[in-house]
Amino acid sequence: MRNRDRQPKMPASVTTESASARAVLIALALAFLVLFLILPVVVVFGEALRKGVWAYLATFEDPDARAAIWLTLTVAAIAVPLNMLFGIAASWAIAKFEFRGKSLLVTLIDLPFSISPVVSGLIYVLLFGAHGYFGPWLQAHGVEIIFALPGIVLATIFVTFPFVARELIPLMEEQGNTDEEAALTLGASGLRAFMTVTLPNIRWGLLYGVLLCNARAMGEFGAVAVVSGHIRGFTDTMPLHVEILYNEYNFAAAFAMASVLTLLALVTLVAKTLLEIHYGEALARTPRV
């Protein structure tokens, strides 16, 4: 006891800064957060509701606005499930098998992240546009891709392709093959093993990837802007519609539409956070790259 008393007083922790330094750092971080993250969200809703709730709701009476919302939901409803399937297939192949060109495939999956969305859109115009490689043939057979729903869906799929795969590849690689092998030794067919063992093992990572994929699919602007042609009421998605309204100085309507998009993003974030709280343990095992 006496020995311990004689020892010099140590600070509670060697990594702790002085009180003033802490205050400054925290204030800086908070100011940054408010300025760049919270303020924009508040402004969006503030502007949207500036003329009152009725005016806000009236914005959605507009058939063009409804068409934009409907189109965005349609595109997401097609693109997200497809990317879920592609993502599972790609990560399955990458994580569970050895083959030549595997690292090339991994790099390709990341391509949509590194390429500018405008370029992604242009690729499809180049391929399927009136003056593109397949344009004349498509025109002759009455198939519309560019400036129509298929083009928007294609561009969205391209841009959102990596989300599910990137979430699943590290997860599946870490889990390895033994669970599936165990199922096979117990007599399960390959498909049965996938449904009863693989899928449950990746469900939270998959859901997480799908949420992110969905958020991006609804919010994508650049690539979709190039292929949509901005035909009001037909090929305008919500982000495009926001821009049109804004350019027409129809701020209240623009922000009202923007607020819906923001709301979707917030819902996604909340869902993601809830996932992390409830299944944090399983998700934490997924190394993020």
Add this chain to the structure above:
Amino acid sequence: MKGAGLRIRVVDIAKEFGRTGALRGVSLEIRDGELIALLGPSGSGKTTLLRVIAGLEAPNAGRVFFGDDDATALPVQKRRIGFVFQNYALFKHLSVQDNVAYGLRVLPAAGRPPKAQIRKRVQELLDLVQLSGLEDRFPRQLSGGQQQRVALARALAVDPRVLLLDEPFGALDAKVRKDLRRWLRELHERTGHTTVFVTHDQEEALELADRVAILNSGKLEQIGTPDEVYDRPASPFVMAFVGDTSSIPIVFDGGRLLYQGQPFRAEFEGTCQASGGVQGGIEGRMQGGAQAGAEAGAQARAPGRGRLYLRPKDVEVGVPQAGQLVGSVVNVHRTAAGRRAQIALGDGDTIVEAEVTLTQALRVGERVGLRLLKSRAFPE
């Protein structure tokens, strides 16, 4: 239930890998109801062999027979094997009883027992592995030993013809290991399944198995009963792998054993074939160094190089006497039961380990003579 097992033959199995664990022409026969250990260091191919038997790996060459049927091309689902994985591979999202019932639930509808019967069977299996009461737990809520037993119950549920276990006790602590080992032996005696398990622990293999197959770099070194592989190892590798050994470089000259040109006395058996190419060498038992031995050996053999392998328990340490190997004590340390002394011979490059009693006081640096009660010579 005894005799419910299956005879398995693997013939000239070869498996290429980019990595370690390849097999290069392994043949062995596993008898009906036998408990057999595949023993070897990591990368020796023992797990690969187990997976080939299971059908989880396809061999590049060779055949696998289950009984008289060629099972080489039979898919894993159709082999009716029970496989226990090293890390158990329990389905994390399923409860204990759902894990055990898995193999029964995936049966085709025609052969699937009704629900009540599945439940009854699961209960029986959980009784067998002494886990009744834990039906609704999830794997993460179980200890390592309990998970191991769930994995075993799950593998037994499909009524396999052979039970294959990959490092079954690898991830458990020493105490649990011992208990589970004994328990597995009892279980085997009760159910009579042909059982093959992979291990790198020679003690485990010797204690548990009817026969031990020792693999090294993709080849079968020896297969035999624990007594055979321990007392009559077929190669220096087996000698060194199934127990502690030290070795002395020797020259075998006309029945005399020479260490650095000096003859010494040792009880030994084995061959020490002359490098000149005389086939056969000296077989059997002889009093090395003694005159009788010298005569017997001198008839047939030209001088040959070899190594003499010794187990610590067969080396007695005492006051140096004529004709003995002499060395100085380098180090004495305590083992669980006694003490182990390391003795440096000659130039100090050769270290011999000897078991000494607790009452025998040895000082580091002390000169001692070695009485070699038993040893085994192999040509170099």
